[in-house]
Amino acid sequence: MTLIPLAEAQAAFPAGRGYLAACTLGLPTTDTSNALRADLDAWSSAGVDAAEYGTLVERVRESYSRLARMPSRNVAIGSQTSAMVSIVAASAPDGAEILCVEGDFSSLVAPFLLQAHRGVRVRHAPLEELAEHIDRSTWLVAYSVVQSATGAVADADAIRAAASANGALTLCDLTQAAGWLPVDAARDDITVCHAYKWLCAPRGVAFLTARDGVIDRLRPVQAGWYSGGDVWSSCYGPALHLAEDASRFDVSPAWQAWVGAEPAIDLFARVDGRAVHAHTTGLAARMMAGLGLPSPTNEVLRSAIVTWPDTDGRDLRALRAAGITASGRAGRARVGFHLWNADEDVSSALAALGRQAG
Structure with missing residues (x-):
């Protein structure tokens, strides 16, 4: 499949200047908005069909x-990461x-605590030391490849090894990676992803992947009519007709959410992920330089998310007062920083904080 250039993907978004909150909620593409309105x-007008x-x-x-x-046989669909975890x-x-x-x-931790x-038993370790804490007593290590609170990127290779x-x-x-960081789900035994952030889908569209050999080790405790091998012919009891693959x-x-998700997921499946990564992390690096924050020398660990201490919320209020949408965690x-952002977003954010771009 031929990848589309970065500029074409950026043109899919009608707005976005001053919006620095893809890590909280993505923005819809024009095609997503149109698809939802058409649906x-x-x-x-009674023009819909469940099978479609x-x-x-x-x-x-x-x-x-x-x-x-x-x-695709290793991909399951859902609505929230916590339910899949x-x-x-x-x-x-x-x-x-x-x-x-x-x-x-917490969506990655709470299900295990319960x-x-x-x-x-649940143990916790610092992200940068996670690989060192894995031993023969560990049944599973659960980690976000990009941390929600800090934006830190995990050394996934070391953890997997x-x-x-x-x-x-x-x-x-x-969840905080797919869309700006090229991902390869096959390198982990199991992955989960909610698509309403960096993949810019409506909320309620999530995915789980499981490797061959792992699928049979998981219990489909939420099985329902959509878990059957043929959802339209296996949706009645008394027998159980589970699909043989990850489905x-x-x-x-929630059908309407998936209507909006179709053009969004298709866009990110076709865009050059390396170009998106370079664009987003480049803007983040410029923001970090303006804030005097050190940037990782290892390109693999560079993030599109920038965070800094703001315990009293003063900086967040300054950003919002300047018309910039940001978040505090x-x-x-x-x-x-995502596809719709540009250098002027970095300059505006730094100006709101009384800083200058480097």
Whole structure:
């Protein structure tokens, strides 16, 4: 498939200047907005068909499989990352040990904590030391490849290598990465991703991937009619008709959200991911220079998200007063740079903070 150039992908967004919050909520492309309006019109005029929605969902699954570099048979669809992580948590053996990152997003941690009644134990380690804490007692290491609170990028290669050496599974959350950081889901045993941030889909569109050999180790505890091998012919009891591939973990999709997701996921599956990464991390590096923050020398660890201490919220208020949309997390101000952003967004943000671009 021929990749589209960066400029074409940027032109898909009608607005975005001053919006530095893709790490909180992505913006819709023109095609996503048009698709949602057209679907509402069709629904209002009794012009929709459930089977056609199902076909659309399969097209989105295929697009995500290309983006994540994972065969579609290994991709499950869902609505939230926490619900998909719960499948993994319910599959942990009694007494299993789970290793998590200190301060990681709760959707990746809480489902495991709630298995304590079965003796499942959760350990936490700093992101930069995570690989060193993996040992033979670790059943699974769960980590976000990009941290929500800090924007820090994990040394995923080191984590995967340590997990493999110790016979542990890896569960990687791609939510804060997919869309600006090229991802390869096949390199982890399991991944989850909610698409409403950097992939710019409506909220309620999420994905889980599982390697061959791992699918049968997970329990489809949320199985329903959409988990069958043929959802339109296996949707009645009393027998259980689970799909043989990862779609056994599917949950019934909120169709309207997937209508908006189709053009968004297709766009990110076709754009040159390396160009997106260079664009977004380049803007972030300029922001960091203006704030006097050190930038990682290792290109692999460079992030599109910039955070800094702001315990009293003063900097966040200054950004908002200047008409800039940003966010605050864990006592830190947070900005993220995506396709619609440009150098002027960096200059405006630094000016609002009383700084100058380097």
